Amino acid sequence: MSxxxxxxxxxxxxxxxxxxxxxxxxxxxxxxxxQSAIAALMKTLGAMSPEERQAKAPRIQGLxxxxxxxxxxxxxxxxxxxxxxxxxxxxxxxxLPVSAGPQGxxxxxxxVMDELAxxxxxxxxxxxxGPEIEDDWHNFTALNIPETxxxxxxxxxxxxxxxxxxxxxxxxxxxxxxxxxxxxxxSPVQIRTMLQTPPPIRIIAPGRTYRSDSDATHxxxxxxxxxxxxxRGIHMGHLKWTLETFVKAFFxxxxxxxxxxxxxxxxxxxxxxxxxxxxxxxxxRRIIGGAEPDGWMEILGSGMVHxxxxxxxxxxxxxxxxxxxxxxxxxxxxxxxxxxxxxxxxDGDLRWLRHYGFHSxxxxxxxxxxxx
Ligand code: DAH
Numbered sequence: 001m002s003x004x005x006x007x008x009x010x011x012x013x014x015x016x017x018x019x020x021x022x023x024x025x026x027x028x029x030x031x032x033x034x035q036s037a038i039a040a041l042m043k044t045l046g047a048m049s050p051e052e053r054q055a056k057a058p059r060i061q062g063l064x065x066x067x068x069x070x071x072x073x074x075x076x077x078x079x080x081x082x083x084x085x086x087x088x089x090x091x092x093x094x095x096l097p098v099s100a101g102p103q104g105x106x107x108x109x110x111x112v113m114d115e116l117a118x119x120x121x122x123x124x125x126x127x128x129x130g131p132e133i134e135d136d137w138h139n140f141t142a143l144n145i146p147e148t149x150x151x152x153x154x155x156x157x158x159x160x161x162x163x164x165x166x167x168x169x170x171x172x173x174x175x176x177x178x179x180x181x182x183x184x185x186x187s188p189v190q191i192r193t194m195l196q197t198p199p200p201i202r203i204i205a206p207g208r209t210y211r212s213d214s215d216a217t218h219x220x221x222x223x224x225x226x227x228x229x230x231x232r233g234i235h236m237g238h239l240k241w242t243l244e245t246f247v248k249a250f251f252x253x254x255x256x257x258x259x260x261x262x263x264x265x266x267x268x269x270x271x272x273x274x275x276x277x278x279x280x281x282x283x284x285r286r287i288i289g290g291a292e293p294d295g296w297m298e299i300l301g302s303g304m305v306h307x308x309x310x311x312x313x314x315x316x317x318x319x320x321x322x323x324x325x326x327x328x329x330x331x332x333x334x335x336x337x338x339x340x341x342x343x344x345x346x347d348g349d350l351r352w353l354r355h356y357g358f359h360s361x362x363x364x365x366x367x368x369x370x371x372x
Pocket of ligand 1 (some may be wrong): 184185326
């Protein structure tokens with residue numbers, strides 16, 4: 001048993017001498033591993049007579065426990081010492097300015113909405129909003145689209161469930177005239193604004209819109225911006241000037257030609273669809289602008305607000321006139337920043353966002369440039 005004593009004092013001395021975490025790990029392996037002297041002693045137990053084993057086993061196991069404890073406590077001391085050293089050497093000064101900019105990027109749709117708000121604020125337009133879950137009256141009826149109007153079918157509307165199917169208290173919430181839809185356009189914000197705000201009115205209303213439609217150029221959710229001006233003596237000239245000023249500011253060039261094409265919308269009379277002229281660069285890519293366009297791209301619908309719409313909002317159409325327009329924001333973003341698949345806008349693919357996203361401090365201003 002003097003053997004045991006010799007092993008014990010040697011290993012305890014090793015423990016005490018270990019002065020790094022690597023060194024104490026080496027002692028642990030040497031003292032307690034499969035090749036260790038203690039493991040060899042444990043193996044001799046099997047060959048002993050029961051009496052001998054009873055006498056020696058507790059001493060061998062006791063030695064193993066004592067050495068394991070010594071290794072663990074030395075390790076704890078060394079860990080505490082290593083942590084103290086790290087705390088002393090690594091300093092974090094919380095009062096310094098951040099060295100990395102904010103992470104993430106601004107989605108092109110958000111960026112374009114900010115650009116629109118900036119451009120129209122400069123023309124005296126406020127930003128208005130309305131609910132995405134709209135009722136039938138604001139989305140259609142008040143906009144001169146009665147129940148039987150074919151435009152309702154054209155809109156591929158998402159209707160909320162029929163009250164008769166749901167039953168119970170829901171029926172009260174969904175009376176026929178208040179039937180809920182996901183708004184198919186931002187035009188109901190015209191109605192809400194005229195009902196809430198006495199004229200003169202100058203607003204834009206950017207936001208989400210919904211139609212049951214899905215392919216490379218249509219997604220069930222998309223974005224529009226509505227424009228509305230109501231005042232005395234407003235005519236098509238005001239509309240044309242406003243749109244030209246907006247499109248030039250948005251695409252950041254003066255040589256932009258607009259074409260107003262006669263069209264039909266139930267809520268405007270007369271109505272015009274607006275095309276913007278494009279030219280081609282050397283590689284044949286379409287570029288918005290150019291004094292002598294090679295072709296035309298439709299960008300928005302517009303017109304003089306229909307007297308029935310003005311009257312539906314409780315205003316006298318003999319006194320108040322106005323113009324309105326509605327424009328797809330996603331399409332504006334695609335034309336300005338050169339994306340070709342609308343669906344990628346809503347995939348949440350980080351590679352796409354890193355490529356097309358904007359720095360969070362890249363805030364559009366007219367003086368600094370509204371894009372690029
Ligand atoms: N609401 C129309 C649509 O979604 C767009 C539109 C056309 C809006 C003419 C207007 C307008 O305000 O005057 O297709």
